[in-house]
Amino acid sequence: MSLRFQRLFLILVTFVLLLAAVLLILFNSQKNIIFFYTPSELINEKPKVGQNIRIGGFVKEDSLKKITINSYEFEITDNNNAIFVYYNGILPDLFREGQGAVVDGIIEKPYTIKATNIYAKHDENYMPASIKEDLEKNNQWKKNYK
């Protein structure tokens, strides 16, 4: 086989692999991408029940309730609107009322999320940049949040 044929063959293989990768990416970006909302956006967007989403905001003061030893209820707020969350599992160490948190979960009914994962940042001053921006825009940003 000639060198020229070889080059053509390799280009063909590369092309097929690239095509496969593009198809994989397209297919997965339909299925595996999760939208990230603030509570107010969630209420505006009205996503479907059963959809996987991620929300970020503060844990509302006096909203954290322990139902059983490892299940909790609390609200995530952006100081305008609040979303009700319930969760089975161990809360992160830095999770507390008045602090920022990010919740992955499934919409059970409007304004209620069943959490699958909860993140509180390693850093006690953590606040997702996007949420900070929203809060500043709405003049809800308090200095002591840092």
Add this chain to the structure above:
Amino acid sequence: MSSLLGFIFLVLSVLLSFITIASEIYRKLEFKNFLIISRASTISILFSFLCLVYAFIISDFSNYNVFQNSHSDKPLIYKIAGAWGNHEGSILLWICTISLYGFFFSFQLNVEENFKRLTLAIQHTLYIFFSIFVILTSNPFLINSINVNQGLGLNPILQDPALAIHPPLLYFGYVGYSLVFSFAIAVLLKKNTNNHWVPIIKKWSLISWTFLTSGIALGSYWAYYELGWGGWWFWDPVENISLMPWIAGLALVHSLFMARGERILKKWIIFLSILCFSLSIFGTFLVRSGILTSVHSFATDASRGLFILLIFFLITGFGFLVFLIRAPENERPLDLMFINKTSALIINNVLMMIATITILLGTIYPIFIEILTNKRISVGGPYFNSTVIPILLPGFLLMSIAPILSWQSNKIKKTKLYVFSFLLLSIIILAQSYFTNFNTWGFLGILLGTWIIVASIIAIITSHKLVLSFKYLKNINAFIAHIGVGILILGITFSSIFKIENNFFIEEGEEMKLIDNTIIKFEEIKITNESNFQSLRALFLIKKNNKKTANIQAGKNYYFVSKTITTEAGIYHDWLKDIYIVLGNQEDNKWFLKIYINPLVSFIWIGIVIMIFAGIIGVIKK
């Protein structure tokens, strides 16, 4: 005092770098003096870094950086590690590393004088870019404007031995590509005709890759026991951006193995060399700018992000521009054949590039979506698992046979033996997984992992006669590295697919029975006070067949200064499985416990250690 001295050394080092570059342009200096000034610049920045470390050791709170990130009650090792546990200090370490690579390169043998001068001058240019960044936006030597006698402390989760050495290792990896970059640019500018530069670029890219591997592995190991999530890789953006230069670097190492005499993919090697360092800077930009929402926390500041972005465009733009203008011609075509080593290596490189692009897209896609539609999305583990892994699968298959392919013909030695072993192995594994819990991905992972190991061992036995010498080790080194990958694949497959999670809610003194008849006894809760934290530990006893096998402690630490709690997962390591215990909350006398059985996690670390070992063997000369 040490702050002032540190700053003076930093400025001095930059000045010396300027002189080095100027002397390369105007050719006023003898080579000997050129080297002296270049090395003096490195020694000066090392002194500057030592000044910072010293300020941390003596808890000099008149330094603003020490005040922000340290505390006098901290153990000495974390005071030292505190020097690079924050943004300013870590960037100082970054420029120190750039300079150090130039320093070590200046002792490299078998490089022409002109060539060495040019490479060092480019390396110093990179150094100056980043040191201006340090001086203007991230100066670790600022003086504290108020008088204090105590500091604010280091994030407790970072007070950990693995994480103390993780940043230096990672930086030695990332920044090592700066030298590969400088060298590649020098090759382009000199239009050098012989291929003496190939072994040199091979050595330095292997060194960087080995450091990067150790750095990533250590970070991953830390996440495994410190975060208490039961896993060791989360496809977090910060992890992804370390993976991109890693894969590109691996492609570079492989493309260098393709080089045979005059037959070489010069353009491609140079392209990859420029790409590796570009990805390293891009990673630094993404981490430091705070553009990515990541669960890892880093100091974030928009102006710093912009500055690094500017440096990124300057360096990458310059690199690729020089590449476009002066890309070398391939004088001799490669020995391409239908299925020989060269074709296999090319397909390997194509796959690695596609994997890198896929990770890059998944990592920056959210940023574009946010800018364009103002919607925020998160691309997490499921996306990467279902795109990157299928892309890598054909590569793994190729890897198991590539080392036995020939360079000059389509023939494969001992084809029958390989086909026979592969079929036998498939039947055994198929039967084994059919009678246990069958899982397609699990089956594929186990088959590929074991096949890579078996094929490599067959290749070692059949093609190299066993002699106890370093040369023998060097000859079979590629196979050793691939055996490491095989073991790693087995570890990843088992620990992610066949992981078992249990929840318990029990009192002290009670026992729990796991699926494999292991009994875990919850003995007692113990609270002790350490120098800067209080520790709460639940003590467990693991019994198998009524014999006591091990003790585990799982618990939490409460850090006084920052008033934060960290989880300390209790892990029982075994060759075949890890028992991983996370202590939850208490109610009355009962405690909530999460217990994971993670099979074959040890294989992940063993596989990586083998790969690092192979990297080191590859660097050492015969």
